[in-house]
Amino acid sequence: MLRIAVPNKGSLSGPAAEMLHEAGYQQRRESKELRIVDPENEVEFFYLRPRDIAIYVSSGRLDIGITGRDLLIDSGANAEEILPLGFARSTFRFASKPGTAGGVEDLAGMTVATSYEGIVAKHLADLGIDASVVHLDGAVETAIELGVAEVIADVVETGTSLRNAGLEVFGEPIMKSEAVVIRRTGANAEENAESKVQQFLRRLQGVLVARTYVMMDYDCRVEQLERAVALTPGLESPTVSPLHNEGWVAVRAMVPAKEAQRIMDDLYDLGARAILTTAIHACRL
């Protein structure tokens, strides 16, 4: 049975459960459940604090886990990212009251408050900057107002929390994060769970594709076919079928959902007609 760590709270928890559900896995019904078995898929899910997931996975007791890239790196655990999942996207940045620091070089001698001490201490050490780091559990934006630190380093998504605290970012982003699937570093193809791990990854990849692509169908004249398929190359190559009306073909290809409207306009301008898009619910590439 494959043993998988899933975030039990916070920004990662809801979207992770939703993605697993879309991939056909049973998920817990109540937020207090600590573990569930999905016997049909031969998987056991453990609901753990996102911050602890890399530690469990690195211990080898759990095969894989879903966590944030920033939490993985901050933990320093012996685990690595094997699939980015595209949700809980954020940047990790320094921020302060305007006028405190123009760039990271100004941090020498200052105190930085953060919940991600591992990332910040390493970043400062790599840059050779001698600053103190104070660990706080959350709501670090308030640390400056209350005099605990001059600078914070925190997760920034929309920037609303910073604005509300009268703070602004400075310097380059320290890192970009999103939810990721992780496994123990050095876990290899000989392990018993390997085929199950690969099947799990294919299912999640299927969800990612279904979320980012749509299926597009259209009819066009044979003379326009080459120009039309250049707009819709598909993943391998588009399917082209003859129509009953001579001189016309039907084309079917997957296209990125974000570009679908522009591609439909361009196809129409080329002379293609009956242009349809339909959602993809699941796939294996």
Ligand SMILES: Nc1ncnc2c1ncn2[C@@H]1O[C@H](COP(=O)(O)OP(=O)(O)OP(=O)(O)O)[C@@H](O)[C@H]1O
């Ligand atoms: N506002 C946000 N937008 C996107 N991702 C976020 C946001 N806040 C935190 N994250 C991401 O969520 C993960 C942290 O999860 P965690 O559950 O520890 O914190 P949280 O979501 O802030 O929850 P809480 O503060 O309630 O404990 C990190 O990968 C972080 O980058």
Ligand SMILES: O=P(O)(O)OC[C@H]1O[C@H](OP(=O)(O)OP(=O)(O)O)[C@H](O)[C@@H]1O
């Ligand atoms: O840029 P924004 O869209 O405002 O998002 C970023 C904020 O979201 C998270 O806070 P959360 O609400 O989880 O509180 P916390 O600081 O206690 O973790 C994070 O720690 C930032 O404070």
Ligand SMILES: [Mg+2]
């Ligand atoms: Mg938080």
